[in-house]
Amino acid sequence: MNNRQDPNSFPSLISNMELDIFREKTNQLMYNLENNDLVAALKCINEINEITGKNFYEIIGKLTRGLHNAVSDLSISSIQDQSENDITRVDLNYVISLTDDAAKKTLDMTENSMVIIRSLAENNSEQKSLIENYLAVHSPDEETSTLLHRLTALGQYSETKIAQVNINITEIVVAQNFQDIASQSITKAINIIKEVENSLVVLTQYANLLTNLSRFTEQAKEGLKPEDSEAIKSDIGQLNCINESEHLNQNDVDNLLSSLGF
Amino acid sequence: MPADLNMKILVVDDHESMRRIEKQILNDLGYSNVDMADDGTTALPMLIEGDYDFVITDWNMPQMEGIELLKSIRADKRICKIPVLLVTAESKKERIVEAAKAGVNDYVVKPFNADTLSAKIARIFP
Numbered sequence: 001m002n003n004r005q006d007p008n009s010f011p012s013l014i015s016n017m018e019l020d021i022f023r024e025k026t027n028q029l030m031y032n033l034e035n036n037d038l039v040a041a042l043k044c045i046n047e048i049n050e051i052t053g054k055n056f057y058e059i060i061g062k063l064t065r066g067l068h069n070a071v072s073d074l075s076i077s078s079i080q081d082q083s084e085n086d087i088t089r090v091d092l093n094y095v096i097s098l099t100d101d102a103a104k105k106t107l108d109m110t111e112n113s114m115v116i117i118r119s120l121a122e123n124n125s126e127q128k129s130l131i132e133n134y135l136a137v138h139s140p141d142e143e144t145s146t147l148l149h150r151l152t153a154l155g156q157y158s159e160t161k162i163a164q165v166n167i168n169i170t171e172i173v174v175a176q177n178f179q180d181i182a183s184q185s186i187t188k189a190i191n192i193i194k195e196v197e198n199s200l201v202v203l204t205q206y207a208n209l210l211t212n213l214s215r216f217t218e219q220a221k222e223g224l225k226p227e228d229s230e231a232i233k234s235d236i237g238q239l240n241c242i243n244e245s246e247h248l249n250q251n252d253v254d255n256l257l258s259s260l261g262f
Numbered sequence: 263m264p265a266d267l268n269m270k271i272l273v274v275d276d277h278e279s280m281r282r283i284e285k286q287i288l289n290d291l292g293y294s295n296v297d298m299a300d301d302g303t304t305a306l307p308m309l310i311e312g313d314y315d316f317v318i319t320d321w322n323m324p325q326m327e328g329i330e331l332l333k334s335i336r337a338d339k340r341i342c343k344i345p346v347l348l349v350t351a352e353s354k355k356e357r358i359v360e361a362a363k364a365g366v367n368d369y370v371v372k373p374f375n376a377d378t379l380s381a382k383i384a385r386i387f388p
Contacts, residue, residue, distance in 0.1 A: 103279040177373035
């Protein structure tokens with residue numbers, strides 16, 4: 001089960017006591033500025049930042065951890081890790097495997113069916129030729145002629161139905177298209193979830209770092225490496241990019257290609 | 263030149279089911295000379311040695327993606343004239359523009375039907 005944080009348990013940004021300290025520090029800041037005591041003024045600014053920043057970063061940290069737990073609830077591991085009774089877990093790789101197997105089985109059956117259909121069509125065509133050739137050479141009596149015409153009619157009926165089954169099988173094959181799309185979409189979702197999870201870990205660390213920064217400004221300055229900051233920017237940038245691109249349908253694609261001179 | 267039903271076609275897709283689907287549709291359309299490859303690195307030597315008339319390729323594949331295969335085809339004098347059709351779920355605008363710049367002949371968005379594929383082939387081989 002997850003350990004989602006109750007939103008009501010988050011602290012407010014500034015408590016009443018901290019608000020009193022905030023007012024006091026603001027007054028001190030004004031006093032220091034009026035007396036050109038910049039060192040003392042900067043100290044006041046840091047102390048004010050500490051009051052507002054500390055709780056803010058704690059909230060970010062709690063939110064981030066809650067979100068990370070929620071993402072972790074979506075199991076993307078193998079089916080072996082999954083308890084039979086744990087129906088809340090979603091195994092996306094297993095879904096891909098199942099649908100892929102189903103698609104291959106369907107294609108096996110359709111390919112076999114197509115061979116049979118072709119064979120039936122060939123037999124039907126041969127039967128038609130035999131009748132035509134017989135009628136071209138012989139002058140059958142009425143009973144035989146009726147029989148041959150009946151066979152011809154049955155052959156035409158079979159030809160129509162064989163063509164229809166052929167169309168149906170093609171439609172079944174084309175419908176397997178969606179399996180591939182579903183598989184790619186699920187794979188993409190797995191990758192996005194992994195990226196989000198990794199980014200949340202970074203964000204949690206970042207929030208902790210900023211909490212420390214508000215408490216121990218000078219000490220934290222030494223701890224915050226430029227590459228950490230760049231990594232966080234990069235991860236946040238990746239998250240922002242996920243939904244940026246617009247997906248087009250075939251008509252849109254054709255229009256775009258047309259505008260590009262195709 | 264209208265599409266020759268005997269032309270040699272290479273279908274490139276990492277998903278076995280998709281390769282089989284495309285081959286079956288092509289067969290159903292009357293194209294019987296169809297080979298398959300599971301990604302760009304497998305496809306490229308086949309194209310260089312195989313005297314193919316037409317390539318149908320997916321975009322997202324391991325090792326070498328469809329767009330890289332397209333660029334490699336266009337960069338190689340021996341095979342640069344082979345028409346290439348991208349058949350992919352990637353329908354983002356920037357990707358289509360990238361493919362157009364790389365010299366793709368046409369672009370089909372998955373999922374597609376036999377009529378769409380047939381129309382695209384007819385467009386490439388008018």
